Amino acid sequence: MIRIGIIGLGKMGISHCAILGAHPDVNLVAVCDSSSFVIDAFKKHTRFQCFTDYRKMITEMGLHAIVIASPTKFHTEMVHFALDNSLHVFCEKPFVLKAEDAEILAEKAEKKKLVNQVGYHNRFLGTFNEVKILLQMNALGELYHFNGESYGPVVLREKGNTWRSQKGQGGGCLYDYASHTIDLIHFLLDKPKDVSGTQLKHIFSNDVEDAVYSSITLQNGLSGQLSVNWSDETHRKMNTQITILGKKGKIIADATEVKIFLKESNELLGLSKGWTVKYLTELTANVDYYLRGEEYSAQIDHFIKCIKHSETNNKSSFRSASYTDQLISKLITDSK
Amino acid sequence: MERVLFGDNQFFGVNHSSDEKARAQTMRFQQDDAIMAVLDSAIEEGINTFMCTTHDRVGEICNRIRGNEKYKDFKVYPCMPYAHKYANAVTELGYLGTIKQFVPGNIFSTFAKGGLAFMKKDFSELAKLMIDAEMKMFHGVNTPVIWVQNVITDLLLGLGMTDFLVTFYKHIKEKYHAEPGFITMNLPLLLDTLEKAGIENPTVCASINKIGFRMSGGIKKYEEVIAQKRCRLVAMQVLAAGALAPKEAFEYVCSLDGVESILFGASSRSNIHQSKSIIDRCSILVHG
Numbered sequence: 001m002i003r004i005g006i007i008g009l010g011k012m013g014i015s016h017c018a019i020l021g022a023h024p025d026v027n028l029v030a031v032c033d034s035s036s037f038v039i040d041a042f043k044k045h046t047r048f049q050c051f052t053d054y055r056k057m058i059t060e061m062g063l064h065a066i067v068i069a070s071p072t073k074f075h076t077e078m079v080h081f082a083l084d085n086s087l088h089v090f091c092e093k094p095f096v097l098k099a100e101d102a103e104i105l106a107e108k109a110e111k112k113k114l115v116n117q118v119g120y121h122n123r124f125l126g127t128f129n130e131v132k133i134l135l136q137m138n139a140l141g142e143l144y145h146f147n148g149e150s151y152g153p154v155v156l157r158e159k160g161n162t163w164r165s166q167k168g169q170g171g172g173c174l175y176d177y178a179s180h181t182i183d184l185i186h187f188l189l190d191k192p193k194d195v196s197g198t199q200l201k202h203i204f205s206n207d208v209e210d211a212v213y214s215s216i217t218l219q220n221g222l223s224g225q226l227s228v229n230w231s232d233e234t235h236r237k238m239n240t241q242i243t244i245l246g247k248k249g250k251i252i253a254d255a256t257e258v259k260i261f262l263k264e265s266n267e268l269l270g271l272s273k274g275w276t277v278k279y280l281t282e283l284t285a286n287v288d289y290y291l292r293g294e295e296y297s298a299q300i301d302h303f304i305k306c307i308k309h310s311e312t313n314n315k316s317s318f319r320s321a322s323y324t325d326q327l328i329s330k331l332i333t334d335s336k
Numbered sequence: 337m338e339r340v341l342f343g344d345n346q347f348f349g350v351n352h353s354s355d356e357k358a359r360a361q362t363m364r365f366q367q368d369d370a371i372m373a374v375l376d377s378a379i380e381e382g383i384n385t386f387m388c389t390t391h392d393r394v395g396e397i398c399n400r401i402r403g404n405e406k407y408k409d410f411k412v413y414p415c416m417p418y419a420h421k422y423a424n425a426v427t428e429l430g431y432l433g434t435i436k437q438f439v440p441g442n443i444f445s446t447f448a449k450g451g452l453a454f455m456k457k458d459f460s461e462l463a464k465l466m467i468d469a470e471m472k473m474f475h476g477v478n479t480p481v482i483w484v485q486n487v488i489t490d491l492l493l494g495l496g497m498t499d500f501l502v503t504f505y506k507h508i509k510e511k512y513h514a515e516p517g518f519i520t521m522n523l524p525l526l527l528d529t530l531e532k533a534g535i536e537n538p539t540v541c542a543s544i545n546k547i548g549f550r551m552s553g554g555i556k557k558y559e560e561v562i563a564q565k566r567c568r569l570v571a572m573q574v575l576a577a578g579a580l581a582p583k584e585a586f587e588y589v590c591s592l593d594g595v596e597s598i599l600f601g602a603s604s605r606s607n608i609h610q611s612k613s614i615i616d617r618c619s620i621l622v623h624g
Contacts, residue, residue, distance in 0.1 A: 010426070010431075011423065011426050011427065014491065014495070015491070017494070017495055018490070018491045018492075018493070018494025018495050019494060020494075021494045021495055021496055022493065022494040022522075022525065035431070037431065037432065037457070038431060040457050041457070041459050044457070044459065045459065045495075045497045045499050045500065046495055046496050046497060047496055153420075153424055154424055154427050154428060155428060176427075234359070234362075236348070236349050236350070236358070236362075236420060237420050237423075239355055241355075254355050255355070256351075256352065256354055256355050257354050257355075257356075279354070279577065279578070279579060280352070280577070281352075281547065281549050281576050281577050281578075281579035282579065284549075286548060286549075286550075286551065286552065286553075286554055287552060288552060288553055289490075289494060289522055289525070289552055289553075290490065290521035290522060290550060290552040291487070291490050291491060291494060291521075292487055
């Protein structure tokens, strides 16, 4: 059994807590949160040891691994402390606020051969993995453009005051929403390299942006657009979609379906000429415990498997997340 | 419970296989009249139970049903909470802000019920107040079964916070004199947990379909548990988000002795008619 603790019991922390709590290979022993209201609820109603000081939890509980789901501005110091104590680390996204810290942490984890993962769950979705396979099989031929979009209804009024609405804490649409879109572009196409024409728009928030629009160029030369808005109430929940255009056709994919258009049929891939639609139901493997999308259980399962099999080749490593952090810095600079 | 229950996903842009279809449905059902017309069709087809989330718009539907002679035999099964309402509020306002917004009265005043519970950190009492807030819109409507949504049931299961499942169960029985129901994506785990907490033969709604979609732990395990008849079971996601054709889908679920009711949603009279008649036919074949 792998002994695990969690830092941060916000929305993501609680979700990880439930998934780990139900995992057959995990012994979730401790949780930590700075809010006495939340920690008292856990003290009263769960079996976990409860802490308000994460250092104390790590030093006292003899953990093998830690899940960090605190506000982003605390990630750097917490990840450092966890690695110093030889813990495998799963850290929520976005990884860190300063891109240079991301590289230092990636190097440190790699040197110590500790499993390191960042919570970019789109990498574990059946639909996006199908797109990755199709691209690897060159289904679209030479690519010439992409469009990465995320929309959702988070900030719909001029109010609200949490760390997500404060500048410099890792809140805002750029850190919270666009990081997912950027990571998905990286996962499917290549590392993002340059940006231009960036617009960070304030719609309802004073201190942070509510929408991000930019042009992105990848390391392989492919360019495309990023369009993200968390003040869009025409979506019931966060919706991330990627459109990829190539000389042989086009793919449009989101969490629920992959739509493929081919100019000519592809017998190797069993795809006919014109449109083919593949659904999540045929692309998703069952999980042992379901909370809110197979991908959330699958990413934790991957983390646990990496620990069990001493496998440090992680599907969403610190190293890969560092490219998203770098691009976020570039978007901020470019928007000024 | 009746054999066939009518669901509401189609009305509120929930579609598990296509966000695009979901948006098209949102557009089609923008006006309450459009929803009422489909409910009327369901009633004409012999379906008298509407199982729906506590979405703001359901309040409007309740206003139409309440006291209306036409709907005197019509039952509503509320499913709480409408989770995205809370999830978005937590992102925007934090936990305290969310509680402040959804618990009635001033939570920082000990003169208010909510305030007292908040100060004393009486989480079960807070949960009851939030249940009452969700139930407000159903006042004067016949709600014989009241459900907790899978995201909450399954979250509490994973956290091991069984206390709150019991709080819900008792509160629904005591205050609303209704049958508490649990929606889940983890049927085997839920039954084990509830039985350990002393809740026998609970009313449960779970994803059950021929291809094993959203049946955590696998279809084999589910079939075993269903055959044990340890709960009053409603099957949902029978069509596996549209991956299965209606005939094949309903034949499978009707063949499972241990499934009491079947939940499905549809937007047109012809689809309602088709599904209802397949279920009726298969049910007679299997159960006589």
